Amino acid sequence: MDLDFTDEEAAFCEEVRDFVRKSLPRSIRQKMLFNRELTKDDLITWTRILDKKGWAVSHWPVEWGGMGWSPVKQALFIDVMQQEMAPDTLSFGTSMVGPIIYTFGNETQKKRFLPRIVNLEDWWCQGFSEPQAGSDLASLRTTAVRDGDDYVVNGQKTWTTLGQHADWIFCLVRTNREVKKQAGISFLLIDMTSPGVTVRPIQTIDGGYEINDVFLDNVRVPAENLVGEENRGWDYAKFLLQHERTGIARVGASKASLRRARELAEREGRDNSARLDLPHIRSRIALLEVELKALEITQYRVLSEESQSGGNSHSPAASILKVKGSEIQQAISEVMLDLAGPHALTLLTPADGHNDLDRSWAGTVAETYLNWRKVSIYGGSNEIQRNIIAKQLLAS
């Protein structure tokens, strides 16, 4: 047992860090620093820089562009990327539909779709949730009825993140209503330009437009866009939930945020009249550092267990990554809110070319705080995660 990096691991981290520092456009870095939305072009730009280096889909099988790294190495990669403020690649492509296609898709599908995911030629979005099917996904109602060589799809998807930019959507649809609810679901790839697809952006409480309703009204989808077998879609979705948990804890991103919070707290403390709440804010930051360090090691423990068991761990520890990861992100956003004090109220846009530490940093923290409430809701709410943990504890 040993937590120290090997020389090779240390050198690799250094390599990734140097690469990001040299290659990440400053304007993108600044947006990440202030938690502002990236444009579609920003993400395409960065994905292509990564692709050129060969790192856009490093976790994929080598055959389709992956690097063949160990799980630990992959985790280190993501950790450093996030610490250096690099945007994640578009997960709907690289971490969701991509792995589904290379695992369950046919050769034609692989050749057609995978290369266009790697360089973000296709922008994918996710069509799982529905208005009456959130954490209880299997109660979904969107139907796909076979009609000749097509499926005819009707229904509504919602919370579709970045769907407004999307070229394709991967959907769970009901293909058999006769059977028990999980059993009649299929996994379908739908071209967003198909007639009958309508996207309605939804404004969120932070003022942004990140999520969408997607209405599917008699949309004809060629049967060749069915992934795997009909009525097996639930298995593929479950595979996704268990797959690729590295990074769900967002340890690297939280490290960067805490480092920044410490820096700003020190500066705000210096600027200010004497008494003040800042020592208490520093304590809260220290406590979050402790929890994050623990989470980082918990994450490596899960990875190590998964490596050893040669696949998915069934330890409830994996749910910790979601619960604690999201709670820490939210707590950091609260620290920043409190650190900004009255300035959090103002919604000022940081001026272009500002210094990282200008007081204008405070103008976006309330948006981030409001927006971050989502992280304990999506991806299986934290309540669902606790149910999962308890079930496993009581079964053991």
Added chain:
Amino acid sequence: MDLDFTDEEAAFCEEVRDFVRKSLPRSIRQKMLFNRELTKDDLITWTRILDKKGWAVSHWPVEWGGMGWSPVKQALFIDVMQQEMAPDTLSFGTSMVGPIIYTFGNETQKKRFLPRIVNLEDWWCQGFSEPQAGSDLASLRTTAVRDGDDYVVNGQKTWTTLGQHADWIFCLVRTNREVKKQAGISFLLIDMTSPGVTVRPIQTIDGGYEINDVFLDNVRVPAENLVGEENRGWDYAKFLLQHERTGIARVGASKASLRRARELAEREGRDNSARLDLPHIRSRIALLEVELKALEITQYRVLSEESQSGGNSHSPAASILKVKGSEIQQAISEVMLDLAGPHALTLLTPADGHNDLDRSWAGTVAETYLNWRKVSIYGGSNEIQRNIIAKQLLAS
């Protein structure tokens, strides 16, 4: 609406305060200050001092020795008594079986029992809980079978606080097993000297002996000791749960503890080397003061509502008194534990005649911390209280 005391209220508080300061024996005050167990004699001594003043059962009907005070005045009385470190009277007599007897008992019972409760000639204990019936009281199994002029009682009661000193125990017993579980329960008064009554003291994790098992083995109880009607015992028990909620929040006692914590924190801070956790302890004390102030007003709101509705409030606010009251007591005990630091480990008995602020105060805080875990368990656990609140919220 007005929170200020009237002149009369202020004068009354002053009168109570003066009385306690003059009349409470110093040795008893010191035990209260260090949260050490009182002896049976201590409580008898204090109860008789109170009785002489006419205040031992101030909340009772005037006919039986009460003072006829308004609910607010009664609450002020308890608040000042607790703040001045006066022990509560033995609640099993004065707040439980006493009110049951004067409300539901017959004249003979009233004349026989009530006067002996007032001056603690009879020490009462409570026989409600059983090993398999804690918060779910109605599932109790102790039976009472009518045999001539007696009931024959068999079963086991547990968590019987101070039962080792008791002359009498009031019990819920099952007199009808045929009906739905709440319906077949009766309320019986049992002489602890009856053959077949055995008391077994149970040591608790603070090292003390406060609770007991009480075994009832073919105990013959004269039928005249049945209170009210047979099989109506559950109604009387419910009356108790709703009755006399003043003081369950223990606001006065927590005021005294917080005042003491502040004093000790200041002194400990002065005595000590520089950095230290004490500013943080002071913040925690301040936060508890805020919560306690809120609870104090919540308590007056509940009283005011009950006065207005002429009886029991059905607002879920009453459950707040239990939940928050116990949480605050526990949190104060944690502050004291942390304030004592390593000295909490040592279990030193404060020397007789020590100063209130000698470091020996630290020798009892761990016991108190451990012992106080009970306050969120007994009297309807805090989980049960939250169930009650939710039920009322969802019904409204």
Added chain:
Amino acid sequence: MDLQINEQQRLLKESVQKLAADLYPFEKREAIRLSEAGWSRDYWAQYAELGLAGLTVEEAYGGIGCGPFETMVVMEELGRSLAPEPFVATVLLGGGLIRHAGNEEQKERLLPGLCSGELLLAFAHLEEQARHELHDIATVAAKTADGYRLKGRKTLVLHGSDADVLVVAARLSGDRLDRDGIGLFLVAGDASGVSRQGHRTIDGRPAAEIVFQDVDVPSRDMLDAPGETLAVIERVADETIAALAAEGVGVMDEMLKMTIEHVGLRKQFGTEIASFQAIQHRLADMYIALEQARSMAIYAAGIGRDNDPERRGAGIAAAKVQLCRSLRYVGQQAIQLHGGIGMTMEYKVGHLFQRATAIEALFGGAEHHLQTLAAGGGLFAA
């Protein structure tokens, strides 16, 4: 001690409820929020008709002379209905300063207009470096032949772009952090040298950054509080915090009500989520947080009248601590239990959460006020 609301308070409550029911159905309020001003002069006229614009002003000046408990009753309803009208800026802040520090002439000049709803006031006080320190003022008022010349920059002036008259805090003497030497000045919103940059706060309400570039103010427009200006500012801030506590209670009460309704309708795995015990306990904790804050709002209304600034300050700090902590908990849980829909602007609960967050940040959050309490003698000093 008396914790019942009286007949007058009950009638006031009902009339504000009626007004709010009329003015603030979701779509109607959205139209106002999305309008250029973000609030409505028409609506404000209706407030004035009901006497709300002059709620706290003595009858001699056209008001109805109500006290803090009436303000509490009104603010709770305004909170519940998310009313964006300038009650805080004009009545509590601007009006409060003139009531407490104005001389007879100034009161006669300004208060009737305030009561009739025609005159809008705002308090230009906070500066960027000050965080929540009320005495941290760098804006300078230099003596001139017939008055003063103001120079400085104010931030977060609530309804600052709309105000006809700004009450400006500026330094007559001393250093930025001195507690003495502060003055209050009446400045027309459109006076020469005043430039206002309006913006919205995180709850969609209007505010402004205001620069005073050599603004001349005649002597008669300095409020009369020689040597006591900071004390007046502190009193008005305390009274406003007490009122915000009541507004916050209204906001929370509405969030809890919506959440109870939502979990009763929402199904998951075929069951109403209201039947899940973890959800039920969350509701119970939200309720406890709300009621504890309600108790402290009552406390704040009472102690806000106290003339001992230290006792009043400690009581108000305590109320704001409880308020902020309750707002955060109830707000976060309301969103969490609503799930995705709570995150959108299409549903009122998210707007309530925005307002809850704004109320927290106004006049200092929980940690700021906890410091005051920790450093002082305690709420239960012997």
Added chain:
Amino acid sequence: MDLQINEQQRLLKESVQKLAADLYPFEKREAIRLSEAGWSRDYWAQYAELGLAGLTVEEAYGGIGCGPFETMVVMEELGRSLAPEPFVATVLLGGGLIRHAGNEEQKERLLPGLCSGELLLAFAHLEEQARHELHDIATVAAKTADGYRLKGRKTLVLHGSDADVLVVAARLSGDRLDRDGIGLFLVAGDASGVSRQGHRTIDGRPAAEIVFQDVDVPSRDMLDAPGETLAVIERVADETIAALAAEGVGVMDEMLKMTIEHVGLRKQFGTEIASFQAIQHRLADMYIALEQARSMAIYAAGIGRDNDPERRGAGIAAAKVQLCRSLRYVGQQAIQLHGGIGMTMEYKVGHLFQRATAIEALFGGAEHHLQTLAAGGGLFAA
């Protein structure tokens, strides 16, 4: 990076488990606790037979030369089984000081006896005024012709009444709070001038208050750490905290296991309480707290080897913060979910909670160590 336990560690774990299963069934352990000493020399001999008394001692002196990860494995099992034997006092504290600061002669003199289980050590360090400051030492070591004369009073000396040899921290020069001028001395427990008052700590373990009244110590019994005594004390404290973190994990793991079992059996209103969602979520949170502490115990074992005292100190402080917070939460919830039975000495869970509370207080609680972290450069300094 490698997070699997290796074969040697697995075997060690199994042998300690076997020993504990044999020695510590509830009634057997109660007999020991209620005995006069509160622990058992017979048991300690069995520890020594397995090599545990010499676990961390180099093989040259009769030990088995294991490192911090092996200590972690052992301590977790000792925690789970509430073993009262003097592993911390003798092996980690006493043994650690001699290993790090003893000269060859001293090591040869003492370590073999330690390893064989015959020699018991204790560390007489803490003083009443010091809280958790390791350098706050008032006990004086005055130079004499052929050595030193000790005078002072020590508190909370774990197993202090039983120790054959006490390692005593005393001041050679400087003031009470100086970081320099501290020395470590070997003193026989029954030396003239030593008076020991034994008592139990809140978890029923033996400790002592010890007064040193002009105790003469020959020069050869001063440990060799010129100018570095405090650094050695800090290192040994850090290593001990790392080990306590593992013990705490064992304690929590057992509390959670017992609680899961209890709620699966206990019925309320006709239903197993394990089926209540609020109970389930509490179990989930206990599990999270436990696993986060487990991660930090691993971290502590690793960083405890670090030769940079600042980095090591920050890492150990972080581990203790997580440990204390987890112990408090898991312990409190274990009692709460057990209900009344958890409050009694008749059930193991209450004893575990006592030990959890003691581990918190040893070497400083969460707030103490959080201050260290808040004042420093952060765990993730760039």
